[in-house]
Amino acid sequence: MHKPLLVTDFLDRARRHYADETAIVATTGDRYTYREFGARADAFSAFLQSEGVAKGDRVAVLDPNTHYQLEAAYGIMQVGAVHTPLNYRLTPADYAYILEDAGVDVVYADHEYAEKIQAVRDDVPTDLFVTDDPDAVDGDWRDVETELDAAGADYERPEMTEDDVVTINYTSGTTGDPKGVCRTHRAETLHSYLVTAHQEISDDDVYLWTLPMFHVNGWGHIYSITGNGATHVCTRGVDAPDVFDAIQTEDVSYLCAAPTVLNMLMDYYDQQDGDVQTTGANDVRAATAGAAPPESTLRTVEGEFEWTLMHVYGATETGPLITTSHTPRHFEGKSDDERFGLMKRQGIGYLGTEVRVVDEDGEDVPRDGSTIGEIVVRGNQVMEKYWNKPEATEEAFSERREGYYHMGDLATWDENGFVAIQDRKKDIIISGGENISTIELEDVLYEHPEVSKAAVIPAPSDRWGETPKAFVVLAADASVDADGLKDFVADRVASFKRITRVEFVEELPETATGKVQKYELRQREWDGEESMVGQG
Structure with a gap:
């Protein structure tokens, strides 16, 4: 049997099986069940259709980790439109380029960031701007709550296929202008399944949003947490006391923490001389990516915080996640030093993900832990293409080894396939x-x-x-x-x-x-x- 893989299934499932369970703890303190979350997403869908938004149209969302980001994402995708999340750290000129490049039809922006859009609104292709607090923003902005109330909950869900592009995530423009990474229903769904498996997500998880939702759809957690019927705890930023407070008061069980976030938490912990409650009623696990965590971080987070730390790796173009060093069977019989040495590596490929380290001719380098090559990957979670950039797409998949996405990171790998980044090919x-x-x-x-x-x-x-x-x-x-x-x-x-x-x-x-x-x-x-x- 073949059943199309659609990201709308995640919220549909949660509404069906967890309607009265807490879906979202908002930054305002409000709590929404999955029934309420779904109704608000439906209203967002109805609002978009009432404004003429159709399948394939792009809708941009500029928002910190609030409930509006989640509601907008599903509201957009339910009408077959393309969710286009924006990095809230960019400049107005960056937004002008992205909104023009994507041909965006609607912009939703949080009131704290809307002024950056306001500065370039005459230079972008849309005239429909929505925010959560129009009184706090200059210009003609519609009030999202007013629009949701007026729209009701009735909308028509169009026919969708798993190969339709459902989201465009823009890179940071490391080689010229930002590139729009196009991801399909199928890629997002399968990536979410992989995240669920490797990050051990279940329906009793309480997930704290320290990772920006705009980062490749929050590493797929807008799908994984929702589809599993777990709880989203939203934030407007990352503040160490607030993180530890949320962990206790909401019994957080899972979060993603970039190295900078871990450093912030450890600094605060040290400033308080260790007099910090690092867990609530639940055990805590944290996923970290980017730089390899130094041994001092591993010892503090696992030894003193008593968290389980999972080091993962990827890129916007790859889902993002393609490897993990959370491999308990490989830790058996190892000393702490040996175990930490493995945990610092980028790790082994996710299920169904083929990760290789190749030389300039595209051939595998020896698995000796010392010969350096470029990481390439092939998997169902890898992007479909760059938006309107066929030449860049071709180069990304063919430079050294045909049919593999080229990560631009130079690494070694060992006899078990553990990848360890040593340098970067990209500037x-x-x-x-x-x-x-x-x-x-x-x-x-x-x-x-x-x-x-x-x-x-x-x-x-x-x-x-x-x-x-x-x-x-x-x-x-x-x-x-x-x-x-x-x-x-x-x-x-x-x-x-x-x-x-x-x-x-x-x-x-x-x-x-x-x-x-x-x-x-x-x-x-x-x-x-x-x-x-x-x-x-």
Whole structure:
């Protein structure tokens, strides 16, 4: 039998079997059952259809982790439209590009972020803007609660297939403009099944939203938590006291925590001399991705917090998750040092996921734990394509090994297939889980009249894993200092892309043709580190 895989099935199932159970604990303190959650999603669907939104139309959502993000996502997908979540850390210029590129028909924006859309609304293709608090926003914005009340709950769900694109997630533009990653019902559904299995999600889970929902649909948790009938605990941001308070008061059992979040929690724990209740009635497990967690983090989180930590790996284009180091059978008989060594690696492929490490000819490198190649992957959770970018799509799937998505990370693997990232092929920085283009930052630096030459590389950071560092050759008679250059860049890029370190040099290492050899700068900067990627 073949049954189409549709993401709308997740909320349908929860409404059918968990109608009176708590679905969402909102940031306002309100609680919604799955019956109520479903009714609000239906109203969002009815509102969109009343405004002429049809199957295939794009609807953007700019929102922190509130109940509106969840309701909008399902409301959009139930009418066959394409959910287009936006990173709330971007600049108005970024939004102008994305909204134009995607051809967005409707924008829902939280009142705290709507001003960024307001700044460019005359430059984007829609004239329908909705928010949760119009009084807090300049311009002509519709009130979402008024619209939901007026719309009712009746809408027509169109015929959908599992190969329809259901969401577009935009990358951070590490090689030029942001790219829209197109994901189908099938890819999202199968990725959610994998997350459910490997993250051990069940109906009695209480999930705390510390991971942004815009990040590849919250790593698929908008589906997995919903479909399993578990509870979403929403947040408007990540604050250490609030996280520990929510864990106790809501009996949180599961959260995702980037290395920066873990560092924040550990810093607060230390400031309180360990006098912090780290669990409620439930045992806690946490998934972390990005930089490999250092051993000190593993010892604190597992030893003192008494949480189970799961290290996972992926990319926007791959679902995101494709590997896990949470492999208890491989930990049997191992000392803590050996176990932590395995947990720091990116791990082995998810079910149904083929992860390989290949050389420049696309052939597998030896599984010796030392030979470096590029990670490539093939799996049902991998994206369909980039939106309106066929050449970039072709390159991503064919550069070294045909038919595999190329991750851009250079790694080793061992006899059991454990992947361990050593370096990056792409000219990017991954800081606090966000991708940053070094080329973009160099372009901004060259706009400064006193900069003669510049090169930006990732530098190691205990807090962020990696942080942007600029090596700068100044023009003659220049007077700008490091803080002045940092401020110059900060005024022109999203906050997470800011340059945090500047080193003035007499010259940059260059080839005979004048190309800057950034690898030499990186080798010098990362001397003494385990690898040339962030470990914090």
